[in-house]
Amino acid sequence: MIYTLHEHAESTVVADEPLARLIDVGKSYGAVRALRGINMTVRAGQVTGVLGDNGAGKSTLIKIIAGLHRHNEGIMTVDGKEVNFLSPREALSHGIATVYQDLAMVGLMEVWRNFFLGSELTAGRFPLAPLKSAEMREIADNELRKMGVVVKDIDQPIGELSGGQRQCVAIARAVYFGARVLILDEPTAALGVKQAGVVLKYIAAARDAGLGVVFITHNPHHAYMVADHFIILKLGRVVLDKTRADVPLDELTRMMAGGDELNELSHDLQVGR
Numbered sequence: 001m002i003y004t005l006h007e008h009a010e011s012t013v014v015a016d017e018p019l020a021r022l023i024d025v026g027k028s029y030g031a032v033r034a035l036r037g038i039n040m041t042v043r044a045g046q047v048t049g050v051l052g053d054n055g056a057g058k059s060t061l062i063k064i065i066a067g068l069h070r071h072n073e074g075i076m077t078v079d080g081k082e083v084n085f086l087s088p089r090e091a092l093s094h095g096i097a098t099v100y101q102d103l104a105m106v107g108l109m110e111v112w113r114n115f116f117l118g119s120e121l122t123a124g125r126f127p128l129a130p131l132k133s134a135e136m137r138e139i140a141d142n143e144l145r146k147m148g149v150v151v152k153d154i155d156q157p158i159g160e161l162s163g164g165q166r167q168c169v170a171i172a173r174a175v176y177f178g179a180r181v182l183i184l185d186e187p188t189a190a191l192g193v194k195q196a197g198v199v200l201k202y203i204a205a206a207r208d209a210g211l212g213v214v215f216i217t218h219n220p221h222h223a224y225m226v227a228d229h230f231i232i233l234k235l236g237r238v239v240l241d242k243t244r245a246d247v248p249l250d251e252l253t254r255m256m257a258g259g260d261e262l263n264e265l266s267h268d269l270q271v272g273r
């Protein structure tokens, strides 16, 4: 596969084969139709911003790509081949990694232990084989530096890091373990302005490392800082699907704020006075 990394969507050099693709995908939870008719393409070296209000279907969408839930309409492909993931582990084996808002980390364990959580290096194949601590410490330290993540001490408990830093460690970990698609569910939602900025920087770093990033957020400003492509979901449907060159920030913001509905509301509030 040949692809070219680039800084802006305006330069339309794209992978000849998308990493992942959803074609007319739908999902129902019993009687609740959470998603319908979703088309989406994940390409190497690009960030897709998925926006939408609460209940729009954002988490459902990424749970399908991540192998946590199964779609019951349409087709999902990875590297051009149809897939039906039965588990997150299966998605991961295809290079699809997900960073959830409530990170699966152990607060009291060191940064490096968390970096290798579930994928520890051991000397030998036995379950009780000794951990290669020195090697893991060094790799974690190097990888975090490479991504530009600054932690005071690789041995400090990860619980002492800020929420933003923990998100960054999770992103660096996904990059190190060979993720090709990185899915981030509202990574900036609980963060202040400065910390959100740091996380956005690492999203850009993951993109520059050639990953295809799916960035879920309800903040159009955050999406606009890093995304090449935007999708807005509303009640399970795509209501906007545009590249960065085709949508200005104020249009995104207006669509997210519910534009027309806000106008109507404002009218209704005036009328009553």
Ligand SMILES: Nc1ncnc2c1ncn2[C@@H]1O[C@H](COP(=O)(O)OP(=O)(O)O)[C@@H](O)[C@H]1O
Residues within 6 Å of the ligand: 029, 032, 033, 034, 052, 053, 054, 055, 056, 057, 058, 059, 060, 061
């Ligand atoms: N496990 C589930 N069982 C039943 N309904 C669900 C489940 N998960 C989500 N839903 C419903 O699907 C819709 C989309 O939810 P979700 O994907 O969580 O949206 P978002 O992440 O955009 O807030 C909502 O109506 C929600 O109540």
Ligand SMILES: [Mg+2]
Residues within 6 Å of the ligand: 058, 059, 060
């Ligand atoms: Mg959600």
